[in-house]
Amino acid sequence: MSKFKKKKGGDLPAISTASLPDIVFMLLFFFMVATVMRDSTLMVKNQLPAADQIQKLDKKDRVMYIYAGEPSSRYTDKYGTQPRIQLNDKFATVSEVGAFVLSERASKRQELQNVLTTALKVDGETKMGLISDIKQELRKVNALKINYTTRIGDYSQNID
Amino acid sequence: MAKRSAPEVNAGSMADIAFLLLIFFLVTTTIETDSGLNRKLPPIEEIEDPPIIKEKNIFTVVVNKNNQLLVEEELVDISDLRALATEFLDNGGGEGEDACEFCQGTRDPKSSDNPEKAIISLKNDRETSYKVYIAVQNELVAAYNVLRDREFIRLFPNESMTFVEANKKYSDPRTSPEEKERLKPKLTEVKLLFPQKLSEAEPSKTN
Numbered sequence: 001m002s003k004f005k006k007k008k009g010g011d012l013p014a015i016s017t018a019s020l021p022d023i024v025f026m027l028l029f030f031f032m033v034a035t036v037m038r039d040s041t042l043m044v045k046n047q048l049p050a051a052d053q054i055q056k057l058d059k060k061d062r063v064m065y066i067y068a069g070e071p072s073s074r075y076t077d078k079y080g081t082q083p084r085i086q087l088n089d090k091f092a093t094v095s096e097v098g099a100f101v102l103s104e105r106a107s108k109r110q111e112l113q114n115v116l117t118t119a120l121k122v123d124g125e126t127k128m129g130l131i132s133d134i135k136q137e138l139r140k141v142n143a144l145k146i147n148y149t150t151r152i153g154d155y156s157q158n159i160d
Numbered sequence: 161m162a163k164r165s166a167p168e169v170n171a172g173s174m175a176d177i178a179f180l181l182l183i184f185f186l187v188t189t190t191i192e193t194d195s196g197l198n199r200k201l202p203p204i205e206e207i208e209d210p211p212i213i214k215e216k217n218i219f220t221v222v223v224n225k226n227n228q229l230l231v232e233e234e235l236v237d238i239s240d241l242r243a244l245a246t247e248f249l250d251n252g253g254g255e256g257e258d259a260c261e262f263c264q265g266t267r268d269p270k271s272s273d274n275p276e277k278a279i280i281s282l283k284n285d286r287e288t289s290y291k292v293y294i295a296v297q298n299e300l301v302a303a304y305n306v307l308r309d310r311e312f313i314r315l316f317p318n319e320s321m322t323f324v325e326a327n328k329k330y331s332d333p334r335t336s337p338e339e340k341e342r343l344k345p346k347l348t349e350v351k352l353l354f355p356q357k358l359s360e361a362e363p364s365k366t367n
Binding site for chain 2: 010011012013014015016022025026029030049050051052053054055056057063117119122123124125126127128129131132135136138139140142143144145146147148149150152155156158159
């Protein structure tokens, strides 16, 4: 009549899966926090040049993005390999930049309309001609605050 | 005696472990934000009568279609650009009311009078590649930052940070408004000592 009976080896107990939801939720939250949402799918190559004298970009609602670069491999059949401008989800010509900026500006809140920054996300291989044309268009619509978006790195990475 | 199976492992604390990990990741991950070089474009209106600027106060940087750099009519390597620009801005060759007290340059009368008057003129070709242009911009901004850092440390040694760090702190949304108020006049003061006067010419066309 002992209280301490040796446990007889029965079936292996099933491992509880009660915590599985927790783990899944944890992963979910992690990815929700760490992912940066991109509003538009990139249709151009976007290997940004490196710079180290950089400043952080303003809050997201004060920025409009203009992408430029060679069309990515999926689109080369249709659009060729000449660098192009991408506004929102489609390719655009230089003359459309002005209208894009004005419509973006109109869609923002009144108090933000004067503090908007235009972020130029341009592929490093692009020629300056296209960028000067964009800048000229921006000047025409008085969108003077611009940001050359770069990745962090030493300038020497740009020289090959 | 009835055969008893082993008791189930208590999983009640699993949730605690999961939350602990979740909080760990929440704290350690930083959401990636875009960063880059901020620039301001000139307004499109033509200035009626442009001010007369002495040739010696202009530091010309030309990038040609082969991505070569011509600084003050001499072919230079981009690695020397920062030093050359710093030297030009910090020269302080002016006399009388143009004199610059804080400049530590060589005071060469052939170079800039003072940082207030010194203008960097950047001209590039339509065929210049964008990444070289960014590298040049980066180096020119770096030259200004080097000098602003120096002046910031000289004027405000108690802050024990550089101009760039102070500026970063100022634009950080986590900094308290009081701290921002305190930093603002100091930053403006240093900015006025070395105003960023970077002029960009319209690009030349290659034939």
